[in-house]
Amino acid sequence: xxxxxxxxxxxxxxxxxxxxxxxxxxxxxxxxxxxxxxxxxxxxxxxxxxxxxxxxxxxxxxxxxxxxxxxxxxxxxxxxxxxxxxxxxxxxxxxxxxxxxxxxxxxxxxxxxxxxxxxxxxxxxxxxxxxxxxxxxxxxxxxxxxxxxxxxxxxxxxxxxxxxxxxxxxxxxxxxxxxxxxxxxxxxxxxxxxxxxxxxxxxxxxxxxxxxxxxxxxxxxxxxxxxxxxxxxxxxxxxxxxxxxxxxxxxxxxxxx
Amino acid sequence: xxxxxxxxxxxxxxxxxxxxxxxxxxxxxxxxxxxxxxxxxxxxxxxxxxxxxxxxxxxxxxxxxxxxxxxxxxxxxxxxxxxxxxxxxxxxxxxxxxxxxxxxxxxxxxxxxxxxxxxxxxxxxxxxxxxxxxxxxxxxxxxxxxxxxxxxxxxxxxxxxxxxxxxxxxxxxxxxxxxxxxxxxxxxxxxxxxxxxxxx
Numbered sequence: 407x408x409x410x411x412x413x414x415x416x417x418x419x420x421x422x423x424x425x426x427x428x429x430x431x432x433x434x435x436x437x438x439x440x441x442x443x444x445x446x447x448x449x450x451x452x453x454x455x456x457x458x459x460x461x462x463x464x465x466x467x468x469x470x471x472x473x474x475x476x477x478x479x480x481x482x483x484x485x486x487x488x489x490x491x492x493x494x495x496x497x498x499x500x501x502x503x504x505x506x507x508x509x510x511x512x513x514x515x516x517x518x519x520x521x522x523x524x525x526x527x528x529x530x531x532x533x534x535x536x537x538x539x540x541x542x543x544x545x546x547x548x549x550x551x552x553x554x555x556x557x558x559x560x561x562x563x564x565x566x567x568x569x570x571x572x573x574x575x576x577x578x579x580x581x582x583x584x585x586x587x588x589x590x591x592x593x594x595x596x597x598x599x600x601x602x603x604x605x606x607x608x609x610x611x612x613x614x615x616x617x618x619x620x621x622x623x624x625x626x627x628x629x630x631x632x633x634x635x636x637x638x639x640x641x642x643x644x645x646x647x648x649x650x651x652x653x654x655x656x657x658x659x660x661x662x663x
Numbered sequence: 664x665x666x667x668x669x670x671x672x673x674x675x676x677x678x679x680x681x682x683x684x685x686x687x688x689x690x691x692x693x694x695x696x697x698x699x700x701x702x703x704x705x706x707x708x709x710x711x712x713x714x715x716x717x718x719x720x721x722x723x724x725x726x727x728x729x730x731x732x733x734x735x736x737x738x739x740x741x742x743x744x745x746x747x748x749x750x751x752x753x754x755x756x757x758x759x760x761x762x763x764x765x766x767x768x769x770x771x772x773x774x775x776x777x778x779x780x781x782x783x784x785x786x787x788x789x790x791x792x793x794x795x796x797x798x799x800x801x802x803x804x805x806x807x808x809x810x811x812x813x814x815x816x817x818x819x820x821x822x823x824x825x826x827x828x829x830x831x832x833x834x835x836x837x838x839x840x841x842x843x844x845x846x847x848x849x850x851x852x853x854x855x856x857x858x859x860x861x862x863x
Contacts, residue, residue, distance in 0.1 A: 416820065416835040419842070422746070424754035425819045435745060448746075454845050456708075456749045458814065461797025463707030464714060466727055471702055474728050475695060478735055 407433045409444050418448050422455060552589050552626050560584045564660045566640060572596060572657040579629075579638055581662065586631040588617065588638075593625045598642065605643040607651050608635035609659075619647040637661045687748055690738045698735055705749055706731065709756045714792045715815040716760045726763060730756040761817050798848040806841035809834060 412418060412434065420426050421434045438445045555561060561582040568575035578591040595604060606617040606629050617629045620640070639659040641651045683704070689697035709730060714723035733755050741751050795815070799807055805827070812823035824834035 416838055419813070419838055420820055422750055423813055424757050425813075438745075450846065451842065452747045452750050454842055454849065455753075455814065456747060457849055458797070458799060458810070458845065459708035459712065459749065459753065461799070462711045462795055462815070464711040464792060465707050466710040466724060470724050470728050471699065471706070474702070474731050474735075475699065477728070477732060478695065478698070 407437055409437065409441055412437060412444065413447075418444075418451055422448070422451055548628075549626070552628060555582055555585065555587045555589045555628070556580045556626075558582050558585060562663070564638065564662065566638060566658040566660045568658050569656070571642075571655070575657065577640060577658060579660070581631075581638075586633075588629040588631050589626060590620070590629055591626055592620055595620070598622070601645050602642050603645050603647060604640050604657070605647045605651070607639045607641065608632035609637040609639060610634050611636070614639065614651045616647070616649075619643075635662060683748060684743060687738070687741065687743065690735070691741070693735075693738075698731070701734075701748070702731055705752055708749070709752055711792075712753065712815055712817075713756055713760050714788075716757075716817045717764065718788045718793070720788065720792070722763070726756065726760050730759055733759070757817050764817075798845050798852070801848060802841055802844055806837055806844065809837035810841045810845075813838065 407417075417426070417430070417434060421431060426434065438448055561580045564579045564581060566577040566579060572595075574594075575596045576594045578594075580589045580591075582588075590606070592604075598604065603622070604620040606620060607614040608617050609615075610632060611634070615632050615635075617632060617638070620629075621627055637659050639651065640657055641648075641653070642655040642657060643652060683701065686697045686701055690701060706727060710723060710727045713726045713730070714720065717723050717726065730752065734752055737755075741748065795807070795811065799810060802810070808827060809823065812818045812826055813820060816823075818826060820834060820838070821831065824831045827834060827837075829837070
């Protein structure tokens with residue numbers, strides 16, 4: 407769009423008044439930006455129209471400006487409130503997150519307590535297993551000692567057969583004078599009630615010397631070795647053993663060579 | 664005496680036309696005081712245009728308020744390189760008023776595009792609001808009418824030439840001549856004003 411066309415067709419005036427469509431406006435704006443003389447004409451035209459407007463000014467009622475400022479402030483407040491409500495929204499989210507975190511924390515705490523509990527159980531079980539293992543080791547040690555005695559080449563075997571009080575029972579004893587040890591096998595001893603125990607005695611020159619109470623829970627056990635024992639004797643005594651043998655309750659005996 | 668009065672109005676308008684780029688920048692920064700000052704400067708001229716278009720005080724006041732609300736909201740989009748602030752506000756006011764007239768009373772529009780003449784009977788408005796003042800009053804009748812139609816009544820050139828019943832080319836030359844004479848009057852008045860100032 408050249409300058410002549412613009413001026414001849416009064417396009418500057420129409421552009422100024424806002425009559426032109428967007429496309430024409432763009433072309434005029436382009437022409438104005440590239441042609442200083444045209445721009446100067448447009449500036450003068452604007453001033454004339456402005457002067458024309460100002461010369462014909464009619465003062466509007468004062469209330470309009472007041473109302474305008476009020477409306478602007480209200481719009482501002484609404485916007486601010488919107489901001490507040492945004493803030494509230496975000497605070498709400500933050501609160502929710504905090505609540506969830508707390509719940510999560512509580513849940514984690516519970517889980518932790520459970521895990522601690524489980525750990526403690528495992529610890530206890532481990533201790534129990536260790537004890538059991540120790541017991542087993544102890545037992546093996548004992549058995550090994552007993553076995554060593556039984557299998558020792560100097561060990562002599564004496565069988566104590568039951569008398570009329572204990573016709574079906576017998577005890578096998580292994581005596582080793584070199585290691586000074588006595589081991590007995592009680593597999594064939596009839597079971598006694600809870601109030602009685604078998605007790606073993608050594609006869610040394612007519613005197614019965616205590617060799618120990620025979621335990622109920624194992625088949626092979628070591629008894630006290632007594633020097634110069636002439637015979638081995640077993641009596642039934644009250645539970646826990648007796649200081650002196652109850653001779654009428656003698657169930658078996660054997661003479662040592 | 665008449666010249667003195669004209670010089671007074673002219674001088675006052677000239678004062679208003681001073682560069683207000685600073686105020687506009689403040690307006691863009693959402694400064695209420697800047698809006699208030701710019702309103703004081705231009706609301707009268709804009710109100711005059713609106714009221715001559717709608718010929719109803721109440722509606723004109725609503726449209727004026729609406730116009731300056733838009734000025735406030737859209738201040739950011741005003742580009743000083745493309746034109747004067749007043750021109751920008753004028754276009755907003757003109758568009759709002761035309762949209763309002765098209766929307767509320769489409770039936771009143773007649774073939775001859777005179778949105779207003781048919782309303783004149785129904786709406787009574789103080790004649791002083793329709794009067795023209797200043798340099799335009801010294802123009803020849805057909806020049807004055809041409810400017811009045813496009814500037815104060817919101818008609819397009821195409822509508823206005825039909826309203827005046829002259830060819831579009833003729834109408835355009837009316838506008839051009841009218842503007843030329845206005846320019847001369849303003850230049851003359853400016854010289855006179857400067858002379859008076861000097862004498863003082």
